[in-house]
Amino acid sequence: MTSTIERASTPKKLTNKLSQTLYSATWRWHFYAGLYVIPFFIMLGVTGMAMMFISYFDGRDGENIHILPTGDVKSISAQADAVQASFKNGNIIEWINAKEANGVSVFRIKVEDRNHMVAVNPYNAEIEKTWIRQDGWYDFFNDIHGTLLLGDTGDRLIEIAAGLGIILVVTGVYLCWPRNGSSFRTILIPNFTARGRNLLKSLHSTIGFYGSVFMIIFLISGMAWTGIWGEKFVQAWSSFPAEKWSDVPLSDETHASMNHGAMKDVPWGLEKTPMPESGSNAGLDAIPDGIAINADSISEFAYLLGYEGRFRIHYPNGKQGVWTISQDSMSNDSNDPTSDRTVHIDQYTGKILADINFADYSLPAKAMAVGIAFHEGDMGLWNLILNTVFCLSVIFLSISGVIIWWIRRPEKAGRLVAPPMPMNMPLWNGAIFTGLLLSLLFPLVGLTLLIVLILDLFIFPHLLFLKNAIS
Numbered sequence: 122m123t124s125t126i127e128r129a130s131t132p133k134k135l136t137n138k139l140s141q142t143l144y145s146a147t148w149r150w151h152f153y154a155g156l157y158v159i160p161f162f163i164m165l166g167v168t169g170m171a172m173m174f175i176s177y178f179d180g181r182d183g184e185n186i187h188i189l190p191t192g193d194v195k196s197i198s199a200q201a202d203a204v205q206a207s208f209k210n211g212n213i214i215e216w217i218n219a220k221e222a223n224g225v226s227v228f229r230i231k232v233e234d235r236n237h238m239v240a241v242n243p244y245n246a247e248i249e250k251t252w253i254r255q256d257g258w259y260d261f262f263n264d265i266h267g268t269l270l271l272g273d274t275g276d277r278l279i280e281i282a283a284g285l286g287i288i289l290v291v292t293g294v295y296l297c298w299p300r301n302g303s304s305f306r307t308i309l310i311p312n313f314t315a316r317g318r319n320l321l322k323s324l325h326s327t328i329g330f331y332g333s334v335f336m337i338i339f340l341i342s343g344m345a346w347t348g349i350w351g352e353k354f355v356q357a358w359s360s361f362p363a364e365k366w367s368d369v370p371l372s373d374e375t376h377a378s379m380n381h382g383a384m385k386d387v388p389w390g391l392e393k394t395p396m397p398e399s400g401s402n403a404g405l406d407a408i409p410d411g412i413a414i415n416a417d418s419i420s421e422f423a424y425l426l427g428y429e430g431r432f433r434i435h436y437p438n439g440k441q442g443v444w445t446i447s448q449d450s451m452s453n454d455s456n457d458p459t460s461d462r463t464v465h466i467d468q469y470t471g472k473i474l475a476d477i478n479f480a481d482y483s484l485p486a487k488a489m490a491v492g493i494a495f496h497e498g499d500m501g502l503w504n505l506i507l508n509t510v511f512c513l514s515v516i517f518l519s520i521s522g523v524i525i526w527w528i529r530r531p532e533k534a535g536r537l538v539a540p541p542m543p544m545n546m547p548l549w550n551g552a553i554f555t556g557l558l559l560s561l562l563f564p565l566v567g568l569t570l571l572i573v574l575i576l577d578l579f580i581f582p583h584l585l586f587l588k589n590a591i592s
Contacts, residue, residue: 134144144296144459151292154285161282166512168266173498175259177505180568181241181453183257184217184227186240186249195246197226197416197434203246204228204239211237213436216416217370220431236381255384263384266298273348284566290336290560297326318528325521332514339511345389350563359485360393366475371395371402372441379435379445386452388461389493390486397474398441399467408471419444419466426464437468444468450494456501458490
């Protein structure tokens with residue numbers, strides 16, 4: 122990928138006027154997109170790596186605590202009693218099974234407005250550790266990664282950066298594409314015989330070219346979590362249809378109610394789907410008559426369904442709430458997003474009200490289940506290593522783009538020196554159509570492009586004119 126911010130000049134090899142014009146226009150938009158995107162890309166790369174390593178070694182919720190297995194595992198009720206004794210006024214929200222035999226069970230218990238995590242030794246029901254949820258380093262980096270610690274404002278700024286990032290990738294690939302008889306070797310293999318700025322440009326192009334596909338995957342999967350394009354458009358159209366649950370009463374609450382703040386515990390395709398309600402005769406038989414419906418019987422039934430390793434039991438929320446058994450890569454429960462499964466059980470009758478797995482997701486929801494797991498490095502050590510290399514590449518591309526521009530910029534220019542606007546652009550109508558299409562697909566990006574276009578056409582030229590007049 123050619124430099125993100127480059128001095129205005131058209132390569133001499135581009136003799137065709139149309140090619141020159143299109144190249145200059147592409148270069149100019151690559152420049153403007155880079156101006157905005159570079160700080161965000163560095164931030165996303167640094168915080169993304171921090172979150173992946175914390176999650177891999179300590180667990181997303183800090184639950185990677187090892188104990189020595191001794192004897193039989195105590196019942197969940199016995200473990201819950203120990204938790205409740207330490208938090209007398211708390212309400213248990215969920216239980217998380219240990220991933221391996223030498224791991225702890227983890228309870229989430231809410232005391233007033235604060236969620237606490239409690240690690241329990243499953244062999245003796247003794248508490249190993251307690252901590253406040255969303256109060257660790259993972260959560261700190263996650264808040265920066267998703268909102269810049271600015272709430273909705275930060276979310277919108279990052280959504281714009283992700284959309285412009287797509288433009289940056291597309292224009293970058295076009296700019297470094299071999300032309301005028303050049304060989305693909307120029308972008309497939311860096312020119313290590315070059316020195317200084319030329320070597321940096323060669324590395325920038327090659328690394329950018331290889332990383333472009335991964336960049337699109339990361340940007341699209343990340344944008345699907347944003348508040349406008351993700352929540353209002355794509356996610357709303359791709360949610361699991363609750364109508365598939367025949368004759369099951371539905372709650373006013375959605376599956377997103379099981380999330381905790383910015384922490385996502387529910388599969389992307391289910392967040393906007395209404396929760397089923399307890400208290401009817403609907404559903405399929407699950408817990409046999411005469412057996413108490415509690416965490417113990419729900420966990421036994423989960424094992425019968427095939428759940429194993431790390432999975433969760435979410436306690437009923439209120440009189441109409443349901444027991445929920447879930448295992449999904451979104452919550453770091455497994456390395457395989459295609460094994461996602463969520464089961465809701467009536468708290469009074471013990472009947473299954475809903476059973477949703479990966480095969481039931483819509484195509485976009487399936488893509489997001491895999492995409493988010495890949496994005497977060499949840500699919501195993503290979504995924505962590507690959508994502509680390511990718512994040513370092515993004516940071517390199519961002520910094521190298523600035524350095525290339527800095528070395529090449531005219532001295533005492535007093536301005537950013539954007540590539541010149543091509544005159545008599547023959548593809549102007551196509552550019553307008555592309556802008557309208559982007560506005561429909563990515564509203565915030567379209568609005569940003571419109572603002573930049575207005576500034577480029579009506580403001581920047583006059584500022585330059587005034588500067589020259591004063592000089």
